[in-house]
Amino acid sequence: MARVLSCIQPTGQVHLGNYLGALRNWVSGQHAGDVFHGIVDLHALTVTETPGTLGANTLDLAAMLFAVGLDPEVATVFVQSHVPQHTQLGWIMECTVSFGELSRMTQFKDKSAKKEADFVSAGLFTYPALQAADILLYDAQEVPVGDDQRQHIEITRDIAIRFNHRFGDTFVIPKAVTPAAGARVMDLQHPTNKMSKSTETDAGIIYLTDSPAEIEKKFKRAVTDSDNTVAYDRENKPGVSNLLDILSVATGTPVAALVEQYSQYGKLKTDTGSAVAEMLTPIRARYEELKNDPGELSRLLRIGADRAQVVAASTLERAYRAIGLAPR
Numbered sequence: 001m002a003r004v005l006s007c008i009q010p011t012g013q014v015h016l017g018n019y020l021g022a023l024r025n026w027v028s029g030q031h032a033g034d035v036f037h038g039i040v041d042l043h044a045l046t047v048t049e050t051p052g053t054l055g056a057n058t059l060d061l062a063a064m065l066f067a068v069g070l071d072p073e074v075a076t077v078f079v080q081s082h083v084p085q086h087t088q089l090g091w092i093m094e095c096t097v098s099f100g101e102l103s104r105m106t107q108f109k110d111k112s113a114k115k116e117a118d119f120v121s122a123g124l125f126t127y128p129a130l131q132a133a134d135i136l137l138y139d140a141q142e143v144p145v146g147d148d149q150r151q152h153i154e155i156t157r158d159i160a161i162r163f164n165h166r167f168g169d170t171f172v173i174p175k176a177v178t179p180a181a182g183a184r185v186m187d188l189q190h191p192t193n194k195m196s197k198s199t200e201t202d203a204g205i206i207y208l209t210d211s212p213a214e215i216e217k218k219f220k221r222a223v224t225d226s227d228n229t230v231a232y233d234r235e236n237k238p239g240v241s242n243l244l245d246i247l248s249v250a251t252g253t254p255v256a257a258l259v260e261q262y263s264q265y266g267k268l269k270t271d272t273g274s275a276v277a278e279m280l281t282p283i284r285a286r287y288e289e290l291k292n293d294p295g296e297l298s299r300l301l302r303i304g305a306d307r308a309q310v311v312a313a314s315t316l317e318r319a320y321r322a323i324g325l326a327p328r
Contacts, residue, residue, distance in 0.1 A: 004029070005140035005174075007038040007080075010057040011047065014064045016206035016276065017195035019283075020183035020249055027069035029180065036138050036308065037070065040080045042087065043131070046124045063297055064208060067287035078304035080134065085312035089133035092319060096159050096166075097129050106151055132156040137312040139172040144179035167322040171315075183249045188222040191238040209284060212277035219243075219273030220266075230262040240265065243272045250275035 006026060014023070026037060041058045048054045058079055070077055080086050102108070105128055112120045123130075135143055135156050143153055153176035160171040185195045189204030199205065204222075206215055224239040232255050234241045248255045250272070262268045290297045 002033045002141045003036070003139055003172075004033040004142045004144065005036045005038070005135055005138050006144055006179075007040045007043075007134060008061065008065075009040055009044045010054065010061040011044050012057070012197040013207045013209060014061065015195055015197060015208065016246070016280075017185035019068060019208060020185050020246075022179065023065070023068050025180045026065075026075075030070060030075040033142070035074075036076045036078070036140070036311075037065065038078055038080050038134060038308075039065070040131075040134065042080050043127065046121055046127060059294070059297060060291070062301055063287050063290040064283075066290060066297075066300055067283045068208075072300045072303045076304050076307045077301070078308040079301055082301065082305040083137075083308050083312050085137055085309065085316045086130065086133055089137055089312075089316050089319060090130040092163075092323070093129035093132045093136075093159055094126055096163050097132070097155065101155055101158065102126065102128060105155065107148075128152055128155050129159070132159045135174050136160055136171045137315045138308070139311070139315060140174045141172060142177045143174050145176050146179070150176050163319075163322075167319075167324075170319055170322045183245060185246060186238065186242040188218055188239075188242070191223055191242045206276060206280075208280055209287065210280075211284075212281065215277040215280065216270070216273035219269050219276065222269055222272075224265045224269075228265055230259055230265070230268060232256075232259055240268070243268050247272040247275055250279045 006022075026035070029035060039058055039061055041054055044054055044057070062077070062079065065077055066072065102125055108125055108127070111124060131152055132155065135153075136159075143156075145153055153174060157173055157175075160173050164170055164173075187193045187195050187199060187204035188206070189201070190199070193199070195205055197205065203218065206218060210218070222239060222243060224243070225237055229237075230240060230244075231237055232241050232244050244255045244258050247253070247258055247268070262271075290300075
């Protein structure tokens with residue numbers, strides 16, 4: 001059984017695209033491998049400036065991960081800052097990676113360019129070193145990533161290989177794997193764009209915390225086109241195709257069968273909104289239950305942190321011994 005690591009930043013509300021595109025696969029995959037899921041709150045410090053928001057966002061995300069179906073007795077779900085070995089190994093990784101390697105990272109160049117005259121933290125530059133520690137601490141064999149994150153796995157591999165060459169065989173060399181294909185969910189108002197929390201308005205975003213009334217209202221206002229013909233054509237009918245994809249996932253009905261069932265956009269929008277509302281109702285109920293019981297949420301996170309720390313502490317000690325640091 002392969003050791004698999006997937007992490008997520010607590011930087012905003014979870015939406016339908018996150019759930020159908022990734023989190024649902026996390027849930028189905030938790031029995032297929034030895035999975036570790038980290039809420040990487042320390043990484044979010046590169047974009048967090050308001051006191052109190054990061055902790056609240058972390059707990060919100062944790063509650064949602066359990067609500068969608070991650071089982072704390074099966075999957076190791078933990079908060080990064082609850083496992084101090086992340087920052088301890090992170091410093092060793094900073095001392096193993098070169099300035100030149102970090103300066104070539106596309107993500108740093110893109111994000112720092114967007115900030116322009118704003119404050120650019122050193123953490124944004126050294127981010128890949130801490131991310132390498134996240135991965136190597138757990139002897140992860142597989143890291144499911146999209147194309148935009150493959151460079152981070154490559155630099156992690158380079159760091160691990162360099163460390164092993166200098167100090168002896170210490171770290172498992174991870175490999176990037178393509179995650180199981182999830183549903184491709186587009187913005188309801190801009191159906192040529194992926195559903196994203198970075199958009200200017202949330203009118204086209206379905207949050208997992210939205211009420212049934214809010215969900216149905218957003219679907220009724222979904223952008224389609226003017227010819228009123230229900231057909232699946234991503235290029236020419238992106239709005240209609242997006243509704244068909246979502247309804248297919250929510251009901252388990254093939255898109256081809258749905259095309260035959262509908263002749264009007266109004267009915268398609270209404271049924272899609274109702275199906276999504278029904279699908280998300282138990283998730284929202286479990287989320288609210290955990291949010292109203294902070295003691296239980298903390299207990300579930302302690303289970304993950306304790307299990308993660310056993311693995312992380314062993315790996316860090318192995319690295320210390322390999323380097324030859326003075327024993328306590």
